[in-house]
Amino acid sequence: MTKNDSRWVYSGAEQSCSVCHGDGLEVYRDGSRLGARTCTCVGECALCGGTGFVASGEDRSDPVRRCHCQHLKVRIRRLSESAIPARHDKSTRVSFKPTNHAQTAVLARVSSWLKAYNAGETNRGLILYGDVGRGKTHLMVALLRDLIVQRGVSVRFVEFSHLLADLKSGFQHRQSTSALLKPLSEVQVLGIDELGKGRNTSFEGTVLDELVSRRYNADLPILGTTNYAPGPSTGVGVANAADVDSASPDEWDEAQVREEAATRQRDGSGRQVRRTVYARAFDGCG
Secondary structure (H helix, E strand, C coil): CEECCCCEECCCCCCCCCCCCCCCEEEEEECCEEEEEECCCCCCCCCCCCCCEEECCCCCCCCEEECCCHHHHHHHHHHHCCCCEHHHCCCCCCCCCCCCHHHHHHHHHHHHHHHHCCCCCCCCEEEEECCCCCCHHHHHHHHHHHHHHHHCCCEEEEEHHHHHHHHHHHHHCCCCHHHHHHHHHHCCEEEEECCCCCCCCHHHHHHHHHHHHHHHHCCCCEEEEECCCCCCCCCCCCEECCCCCCCCHHHCCHHHHHHHHHHHHCCCCCHHHHHHHHHHHHHHEC
């Protein structure tokens, strides 16, 4: 196996494979989420014969160690556990086609963040903000997928309103906030889609504040998307995805138009949530 600045490749896969492109894993739709499995171009490991273990030395009494082929299995498992929605099975950096300078700049910022990421060290997060239907989620998902495949890190995707619904359901079953947020607090990289989306209640602000605080204190980064632009007092660099999507307004469907109108209508009542988003999340993002 090798890794370079462009992409991670698996030596047991066919580099010319049209399915995995040398990564060794095939991404597919598994119900409502993405799944992953070993690509059909990958044969039995020549080193371990499929056992997953190889000798650590030449002597038969030497202990065994995990074979390098297990790195692929880790990536497959982590992609399947990432909770990335199935609709984003084609969302990659390669499939994102910038058509103007703004799109090119945001894509470059995302790629730069990925290149600079180092597991186990301090990594500032990244927030993509802009209007509805501009490709923010596409780019965040692409970044999460690359983190798994290229770096082998654990990631989790969560849509903010779905998180709130899961929490409320958990409360009904007498689960604590701490237990419900624990998986999201400990994963290496967390991607939160639609930050601040909802009715902008104090409950929503409290949930977001606790989650961001936990990850901030644990020195774990957050990737996020939001329709709200940062206030003038934040002073941090973020990727403005307002012009990321190549779709023109004429190509937006009716639901997108309604959502954008609703977002603007909520602007006044959403100030408290925005303060939480950008006071906490943006403090840890660059």
